[in-house]
Amino acid sequence: MTSTTSGPVLVPVLGDQLSTTLASLRGRAKDDTVILLMEVWDEATYVKHHKQKIALIFSAMRHFADELRAEGWRVDYTRLTDAENAGSFTGEVARAVERHAPRSIHVVEAGEWRVQQAIEEWPDKFPCPIEILPDDRFLCSIPEFRDWAGTRKTYRMENFYREMRKKTGLLMDGDAPVGGEWNLDHDNREPPKGAMDAPKRPTFAPDATTQEVIDLVAEKFPDHFGTLDNFGWPVTREQAEAAADAFFAERIEKFGPYQDAMVHGQDDLWHSMLSTSLNLGLLDPLELCRRAEQAHRDGTAPLNSVEGFIRQIIGWREYVRGFYWHFMPGLESDNALDAQRPLPEFYWTGETDMRCLADCVRSTHDDAHAHHIQRLMVLGNFALLAGIRPREVQDWFLAVYADAYEWVELPNVSGMVLYADGGKLASKPYAASGNYINRMSNYCKECRYSVSKKTGEGACPFNPLYWHFMDRHRDRLESNHRIGRIYATWDRMGEEKQREYLDSAEAFLTTLEPAKEGWARG
Numbered sequence: 001m002t003s004t005t006s007g008p009v010l011v012p013v014l015g016d017q018l019s020t021t022l023a024s025l026r027g028r029a030k031d032d033t034v035i036l037l038m039e040v041w042d043e044a045t046y047v048k049h050h051k052q053k054i055a056l057i058f059s060a061m062r063h064f065a066d067e068l069r070a071e072g073w074r075v076d077y078t079r080l081t082d083a084e085n086a087g088s089f090t091g092e093v094a095r096a097v098e099r100h101a102p103r104s105i106h107v108v109e110a111g112e113w114r115v116q117q118a119i120e121e122w123p124d125k126f127p128c129p130i131e132i133l134p135d136d137r138f139l140c141s142i143p144e145f146r147d148w149a150g151t152r153k154t155y156r157m158e159n160f161y162r163e164m165r166k167k168t169g170l171l172m173d174g175d176a177p178v179g180g181e182w183n184l185d186h187d188n189r190e191p192p193k194g195a196m197d198a199p200k201r202p203t204f205a206p207d208a209t210t211q212e213v214i215d216l217v218a219e220k221f222p223d224h225f226g227t228l229d230n231f232g233w234p235v236t237r238e239q240a241e242a243a244a245d246a247f248f249a250e251r252i253e254k255f256g257p258y259q260d261a262m263v264h265g266q267d268d269l270w271h272s273m274l275s276t277s278l279n280l281g282l283l284d285p286l287e288l289c290r291r292a293e294q295a296h297r298d299g300t301a302p303l304n305s306v307e308g309f310i311r312q313i314i315g316w317r318e319y320v321r322g323f324y325w326h327f328m329p330g331l332e333s334d335n336a337l338d339a340q341r342p343l344p345e346f347y348w349t350g351e352t353d354m355r356c357l358a359d360c361v362r363s364t365h366d367d368a369h370a371h372h373i374q375r376l377m378v379l380g381n382f383a384l385l386a387g388i389r390p391r392e393v394q395d396w397f398l399a400v401y402a403d404a405y406e407w408v409e410l411p412n413v414s415g416m417v418l419y420a421d422g423g424k425l426a427s428k429p430y431a432a433s434g435n436y437i438n439r440m441s442n443y444c445k446e447c448r449y450s451v452s453k454k455t456g457e458g459a460c461p462f463n464p465l466y467w468h469f470m471d472r473h474r475d476r477l478e479s480n481h482r483i484g485r486i487y488a489t490w491d492r493m494g495e496e497k498q499r500e501y502l503d504s505a506e507a508f509l510t511t512l513e514p515a516k517e518g519w520a521r522g
């Protein structure tokens, strides 16, 4: 390979780094830089991503390349179907080094461990210096999170979040939180009422670039999960901003109160639907939070909605990213509850009589999206109670959502949903019976199962599964002050009732058909 001291600087930009303010581009001279964007087979297939997710990323990458060119940058873009495409980031950078003989390579650290490992091998592979820059689109750097986590025994998001409020000054009144409370979650648990006619979020009809990509995905990834029929995700910064405008104009007001509500056939409700744009880099997290804060100052959104939204972004989103890097590698193979059951086939087909699960799989299949409580308290809760192997649950969540990247998916699945990390992230498992789903949704009314029936034929499976879970993990959970008291209720039931619960759960578990091979990985 050619080494030179006079070539340009090569700047590889990964598919989730589509920000013109990226650290590797900031301050660079355009005539001295070649930006490299790469569609590669390895990234498109490391899990079998939902078809809409691949189409979204390729379309956003192609539009970003056009935006950069229009601004005068020199862009080298490899398409998936280019004859010489090497199929991997490292292979494509190697080809670009041959083409451009760069004097150095500047790259922003990757979002995923797997990719970062590959980048860290570049200095041994390429003849020029490699500069790996921190991804400062996140408000908390990886070293800063390590410092925060360093001496702690527990890593609670709430403590981290308060630090982030102080750091950013968001919703702060001097040293105190605006309104006197840091967290208004207690006001954000309204069950659905009436028609729940949330204004429709804007969707964006495919232009020629997106249509070309949709055709490519249909041809190259026919056996991946999901449909391309409803593709309407924002694929440019302009569209992402229009989506944010609509959220702040029409939906933020009720975002807070109905954040946990679930309604059959609707997964948007008053949610922002901005995670795909945030994670691709089309929107800036701090800017969005400032807009939310302004909406409160202007009196167009109540504090509980605004605080809730800001907490999701500077709290949860930043926290899970720091948590991921702090506990990788290792987090991906944690299995503290020794869950060994295979993922059921219905996660892929939606074929189950459990109406809540069928609806969540339906929206996942149709839109590559389900909202937070659907992911946590329906799809996740079932996997937790049934004891599904963490690796299979992780692969599923990583494959099926348009916003899924391992840095955000893995802490949510392994820590928040499955308690597979043994309680580093969550203070207790988010285990719930059918009662919770009934209170927060309209699913149960038309379900074949009866949510009020606790055991036996026709009982909501979440009911016996809940007690089966609590019983089999008693040794670990009884001493947990947030959940341990539940065992007094269990003991009061007496042996006969307990046996009914356990037998019902076991009878149900034997009906689960394991997923066929090949859904998540090729």
Ligand code: FAD
Pocket: 271, 272, 273, 274, 275, 276, 278, 279, 309, 312, 313, 316, 317, 318, 320, 370, 371, 372, 373, 375, 376, 380, 397, 401, 403, 404, 405, 408, 409, 412, 413, 416, 417
């Ligand atoms: P809103 O409800 O409008 O929230 C606003 C923003 O807050 C989101 O766009 C997102 O950026 C952020 N946010 C909210 N909750 C979380 C959270 N728990 N972790 C990180 N960020 C959060 N989010 C992803 O972006 N990618 C994932 O792969 C992903 N996997 C998840 C898996 C499970 C099991 C669970 C329980 C949650 C997961 N989440 C993930 C978090 C959350 O469900 C989505 O961010 C949210 O549903 C996206 O829709 P929205 O933009 O309308 O969010």
Ligand code: DLZ
Pocket: 013, 014, 015, 016, 017, 038, 039, 040, 041, 043, 044, 045, 049, 053, 054, 057, 110, 111, 112, 113, 115, 116, 405, 406
């Ligand atoms: C998810 C994804 C897919 C499907 N395809 C590509 C791709 O072809 N090229 C690319 O640059 N990025 C892609 N991505 C996103 C990457 O996997 C993402 O950059 C890493 O997850 C971050 O480490």
Ligand code: SF4
Pocket: 353, 354, 355, 356, 357, 434, 435, 437, 438, 443, 444, 445, 447, 448, 449, 450, 451, 460, 461, 462
């Ligand atoms: Fe889900 Fe049970 Fe309600 Fe049916 S009855 S929708 S399975 S919670």
